[in-house]
Every structure is written in structure tokens, then in C-alpha cells.
Amino acid sequence: QKEVEQNSGPLSVPEGAIASLNCTYSDRGSQSFFWYRQYSGKSPELIMSIYSNGDKEDGRFTAQLNKASQYVSLLIRDSQPSDSATYLCAVIEGFGNEKLTFGTGTRLTIIP
Amino acid sequence: GAVVSQHPSWVICKSGTSVKIECRSLDFQATTMFWYRQFPKQSLMLMATSNEGSKATYEQGVEKDKFLINHASLTLSTLTVTSAHPEDSSFYICSARFAGGPGEQYFGPGTRLTVT
Numbered sequence: 364q365k366e367v368e369q370n371s372g373p374l375s376v377p378e379g380a381i382a383s384l385n386c387t388y389s390d391r392g393s394q395s396f397f398w399y400r401q402y403s404g405k406s407p408e409l410i411m412s413i414y415s416n417g418d419k420e421d422g423r424f425t426a427q428l429n430k431a432s433q434y435v436s437l438l439i440r441d442s443q444p445s446d447s448a449t450y451l452c453a454v455i456e457g458f459g460n461e462k463l464t465f466g467t468g469t470r471l472t473i474i475p
Numbered sequence: 476g477a478v479v480s481q482h483p484s485w486v487i488c489k490s491g492t493s494v495k496i497e498c499r500s501l502d503f504q505a506t507t508m509f510w511y512r513q514f515p516k517q518s519l520m521l522m523a524t525s526n527e528g529s530k531a532t533y534e535q536g537v538e539k540d541k542f543l544i545n546h547a548s549l550t551l552s553t554l555t556v557t558s559a560h561p562e563d564s565s566f567y568i569c570s571a572r573f574a575g576g577p578g579e580q581y582f583g584p585g586t587r588l589t590v591t
Contacts, residue, residue, distance in 0.1 A: 395578040405585070406584050412579050451519075461507050462509070462521060465519055
């Protein structure tokens with residue numbers, strides 16, 4: 364069974380520190396990888412997408428992809444209380460697929 | 476850019492009635508739209524995938540006669556919950572895939588349905 368796995372947390376990080384979120388996936392044919400942020404009671408918001416091995420930076424966010432090890436991570440630098448949310452890892456598995464396979468999410472709390 | 480709207484944002488209806496939820500991509504064309512449902516403190520559950528001009532593809536266990544999906548244009552998809560019951564009360568969220576893009580989905584703000 365194809366899976367996307369995340370540590371459910373909760374993960375608590377002091378304000379100003381780096382938050383590190385990890386995700387592993389089982390389908391080696393996966394091509395597209397996404398991080399979504401979901402605040403309680405709200406819908407998911409796309410914050411990062413990554414398609415090739417290595418790092419991709421956008422502001423305080425860095426996504427890292429390692430296809431050989433089948434993991435994707437999200438680093439949040441200078442964490443702010445407003446970063447407190449559930450972070451969902453999502454993967455498009457295989458070729459010609461359109462559906463996202465979501466992990467169960469990691470709940471992140473930034474402690475002021 | 477990449478804004479998806481949903482209407483209504485919340486709705487209360489009586490058991491046995493039908494409710495229609497609209498999902499629009501405001502500034503891009505979406506070849507594919509998706510409908511999800513999320514119960515409190517649970518993960519997103521994909522209900523169906525809809526492509527413009529064709530029948531929706533429903534996930535296993537989702538009743539296609541109860542959840543009617545119409546994707547009339549590249550910017551509009553609708554979900555109709557027919558003969559709603561209290562167990563249909565949930566947070567319904569649509570997403571749209573950017574036509575020609577690598578696969579990212581942009582989510583609407585969601586519709587909270589309460590069936591009394």
C-alpha cells in the first residue's frame with residue numbers, strides 16, 4: 364500500500380528557532396512533492412512545492428528532497444507563533460496521476 | 476494568483492434537503508478539480524476528482540448518487556449533497572489543479588455543512 368508518513372507530533376519549537384518537519388513516502392515513482400499548512404478550522408494552503416533532488420528555498424521556508432532515500436523535509440527558520448499549524452506533506456505518486464496522497468500531518472506549536 | 480473560492484462558506488440545512496456548493500478558480504483555468512471532506516481532527520479525505528466536461532471519478536465508498544458533481548467549465552465545479560442527513564455534516568473543501576502545471580493543487584476556503 365502506497366503511503367506518505369509524517370510524525371504526528373505535536374512538535375514544539377521555541378520562537379526564533381528552526382522547525383524541522385519530515386516526511387517519507389513509499390512509492391519510488393513519485394515525482395511531485397508539496398507542503399501544505401493548515402490552521403485549525405481552515406483549509407490547506409500550499410506553501411512549498413519541490414520536484415527535483417536538493418533544496419528549494421522560499422523566504423523562511425526550505426524544502427529538501429532526497430528521492431534515493433524517499434524523504435522530503437520542510438525547514439522553517441526564525442519560527443514565529445503564526446507558524447503554529449498542522450503541516451501536511453503531499454505526494455503525487457507515479458506517472459500520469461493527478462491525486463495527492465497526504466500524510467496525516469504534523470502539528471507544530473511555536474512557543475513564544 | 477491561484478485563488479480558489481467556494482460558496483457558501485457555511486450552510487445549515489434540514490435533514491432530507493439538498494445543498495449545492497460551488498467551487499471556482501478565480502484567476503486560472505483548472506483542468507481538474509477535486510472535492511474533499513474533513514471531519515474534526517481527522518485527515519482530508521478525497522471524495523472525487525472531476526474534469527471539465529466529463530463525469531467525475533469517485534473514490535471507493537463515496538456514493539455518486541448522493542454526492543453529485545458537475546464540472547461545467549474550466550473555472551467552475553459544483554458539489555450537490557442530495558437528501559442530506561446529519562452524518563453528512565462536515566467540512567467540504569474543493570481544490571483546483573492549474574492547467575498545464577506540474578500538479579500542485581490550490582484549495583478553496585471550504586464549506587462547513589451542518590445538517591439538522
